[in-house]
Amino acid sequence: HIGSAPSSLSVYPSRGLVDEKFTVLVQKAPPGFQMTIHVLHQCEDGNSLEAFAHYTADACGTVNLSEDPSMGGTYSGVEPMGLIWSLKPVPGSKPGIRLSKKNVQTPMEFTISVYKGHQTEGFVDQVQLACVVVERWYMAPGVRRVPITEGGLIGVLFLPPGPGPFPGVLDLWGGGVDLLETRSALLASHGFASMTINYMDPFRKNEETITFLIMFFLQTALRVLQQHPQILSSSIGMLGLSFGASVTFKMAAYSDVVKVRNCAVCISGSHVQPVDGSVADLIEYYNQVITRDLLLPIPTDPTMKVDVGRVQCPLLLIVGEDDQNWPVSESAQDIKEMMERAGNSHLLTILSYPNTGHLIEPPYSGHVLVSTFVIECITVDLWGGEMVAHCRAQEDAWRKILVFLMENLFVHNSANTSE
Numbered sequence: 001h002i003g004s005a006p007s008s009l010s011v012y013p014s015r016g017l018v019d020e021k022f023t024v025l026v027q028k029a030p031p032g033f034q035m036t037i038h039v040l041h042q043c044e045d046g047n048s049l050e051a052f053a054h055y056t057a058d059a060c061g062t063v064n065l066s067e068d069p070s071m072g073g074t075y076s077g078v079e080p081m082g083l084i085w086s087l088k089p090v091p092g093s094k095p096g097i098r099l100s101k102k103n104v105q106t107p108m109e110f111t112i113s114v115y116k117g118h119q120t121e122g123f124v125d126q127v128q129l130a131c132v133v134v135e136r137w138y139m140a141p142g143v144r145r146v147p148i149t150e151g152g153l154i155g156v157l158f159l160p161p162g163p164g165p166f167p168g169v170l171d172l173w174g175g176g177v178d179l180l181e182t183r184s185a186l187l188a189s190h191g192f193a194s195m196t197i198n199y200m201d202p203f204r205k206n207e208e209t210i211t212f213l214i215m216f217f218l219q220t221a222l223r224v225l226q227q228h229p230q231i232l233s234s235s236i237g238m239l240g241l242s243f244g245a246s247v248t249f250k251m252a253a254y255s256d257v258v259k260v261r262n263c264a265v266c267i268s269g270s271h272v273q274p275v276d277g278s279v280a281d282l283i284e285y286y287n288q289v290i291t292r293d294l295l296l297p298i299p300t301d302p303t304m305k306v307d308v309g310r311v312q313c314p315l316l317l318i319v320g321e322d323d324q325n326w327p328v329s330e331s332a333q334d335i336k337e338m339m340e341r342a343g344n345s346h347l348l349t350i351l352s353y354p355n356t357g358h359l360i361e362p363p364y365s366g367h368v369l370v371s372t373f374v375i376e377c378i379t380v381d382l383w384g385g386e387m388v389a390h391c392r393a394q395e396d397a398w399r400k401i402l403v404f405l406m407e408n409l410f411v412h413n414s415a416n417t418s419e
């Protein structure tokens with residue numbers, strides 16, 4: 001492998017959090033040497049994804065992916081993390097595959113390799129000039145994972161390293177997701193005690209259930225967080241994506257048993273929903289929006305939307321302007337107007353991202369335009385967004401979400417901000 005080939009490939013840091021950037025460096029190549037940097041990742045479900053990009057060594061024989069442009073491949077231009085966000089299922093994969101991680105107690109491994117020339121396919125049959133395995137973790141060293149069963153909950157709590165007490169975050173995914181631990185683990189890696197729960201399963205089975213019971217269930221979850229000895233009972237926030245955002249709106253507006261005192265983050269969600277209806281009503285309404293018409297007008301009927309004028313805590317809305325799953329831009333506009341009329345719009349921050357789709361997740365988890373996802377009888381498979389813009393939005397939104405949570409949840413205990 002030595003001789004006319006690059007003899008040094010390094011990645012720094014080679015072990016880190018999934019939302020942390022890394023630098024890939026090729027050194028000691030012949031000046032002007034053309035090479036392909038390739039990354040391969042095998043998910044736990046056995047599916048493989050890959051990305052690759054074409055580079056040319058400079059006069060010193062170096063390529064630095066953090067400052068040199070890719071001339072082609074799955075991304076182009078200067079994109080330090082392009083190798084991760086442009087990952088695609090390897091040729092021949094079945095459709096609907098995306099980067100995914102279930103067991104957050106093990107890292108995701110990415111094999112980064114250098115190949116001679118500007119290649120586009122057949123990597124398995126070629127000789128690698130150099131290869132490094134990179135580990136990306138959702139759980140930072142010292143983060144603890146605690147299964148939660150109190151109060152009938154099915155959940156997992158992640159606690160940051162150290163004795164605490166820590167601010168708490170209740171972290172909710174959308175419908176169709178049972179328990180996905182990635183984001184909560186990552187929040188704990190950033191200093192928040194974060195619990196995610198399976199809040200849909202108990203109700204999916206009984207469509208007669210009024211949606212108020214879902215709120216009751218979420219209040220139980222908030223209470224469990226508040227009463228935990230390592231959590232600051234006065235610093236609890238909620239964060240939800242998609243349907244998780246819809247119930248977060250509802251909790252922020254109506255929950256008086258346990259107030260969401262500190263803040264709420266709603267990603268790609270809407271305040272429009274049959275507020276006092278049954279789960280069946282809710283599903284019927286969602287079915288209408290998803291399968292029939294994204295452009296349904298925002299209802300004027302007050303029973304069809306959460307009264308966000310009642311919200312008393314800071315509210316951060318994250319909106320993808322190319323959300324093809326849900327009319328979130330229209331919802332955000334209506335929320336803004338409702339809050340202006342009610343005099344609480346000073347609590348509202350809207351971050352709206354052009355060319356960005358529905359699934360705004362922590363960064364470097366890729367962009368998914370299409371994946372298969374079933375809620376009850378509804379199959380959703382179109383999320384929207386343009387890859388580069390969507391991935392930039394994920395980076396920006398995640399950074400701002402962390403700052404928002406820090407500003408609103410750490411204020412009550414400045415002695416605890418050393419994380």
Ligand SMILES: *[C@@H]1O[C@H](CO)[C@@H](O)[C@H](O)[C@H]1NC(C)=O
Binds near residue numbers: 023025064065066067
């Ligand atoms: C690679 O580029 C990054 C970003 O410009 C820089 O911080 C880093 O020092 C570079 N690494 C080397 C070894 O030149």
